[in-house]
Amino acid sequence: MADAAYQKGFLNDSEDGSQREGFETFFRLFYVDLCKYAYGYTGDREISKDIVQSVFLKVWEQKAFWDDFESAKCYLYKSVRNESLNYKKHEKVKRENRTEVALRIEEWQDACHQEGMIDQKVELVQKGVSHLPDRCREIFKLSRESGLTYQEIAEVLDLSIKTVETQMGRALKSLRAFLKEHWNQVVLFLIFLFPF
Structure with missing residues (x-):
């Protein structure tokens, strides 16, 4: 079905000459499957939808249309896969950074606590001396x-x-x-x- 629709040339020119209509048809044809594919990487439905929409937006902005259905399909799946992997890498970096920041804050609080304890001890000794x-x-x-x-x-x-x-x-x-x-x-x- 998808191959037949594609063969009508809807990515390059639809029957009425509207490239946009052809692209919308192509979008509807692959959107759900690509979201499921992205979900396999991200585990988040909303993020998966965002990734797929982003890939389609890039395709539209670049006017990256293909001469054959398999090339277009392969490009979309590879793009969604790459975007999903980039998302996972970015999330990992964010988690590591949050962990690092939390450790630094904890160290800082410990240091402040220790400084406070030392200041309190010194003050108490001075008071005792007085x-x-x-x-x-x-x-x-x-x-x-x-x-x-x-x-x-x-x-x-x-x-x-x-x-x-x-x-x-x-x-x-x-x-x-x-x-x-x-x-x-x-x-x-x-x-x-x-x-x-």
Whole structure:
């Protein structure tokens, strides 16, 4: 049937001379079968219809008409196959890109979370240091912030090394207690701030 209709010359000139009518007949002849063929590649009816329509549009725009039915049919099937494969490749790339973007966002969120945790820890330690008694705080800062040894701190403050050691022990004990008491509050705050 299709071959007979084609042999009437409807792609080149229909009986009334209208190339458009001939093309519409050709379109109706192959459209459904080509959609089914494309569906075998895409698994999506709407995408398959779009691909087939796109192929026919290219054929029409290029005025790519053929002298024999088999060449035209072969061209259409190859074009639909190629477009369908291109669609699948494009979808694969999009999926991979979405996965990559999701991983990058997750890494970024983890980094922000870690930075937030570090900032919170530093802030909490600084707050704990500010709660130390004056002399104890001064000795702690000279040791941890200025990097002085106990001997150097003793010389600067005109204290015995034993006093410096005792004050540092008290500072560390006090900070551990302060951090233990307050860290749980920070963790709860961060959980609400950065939900998992």
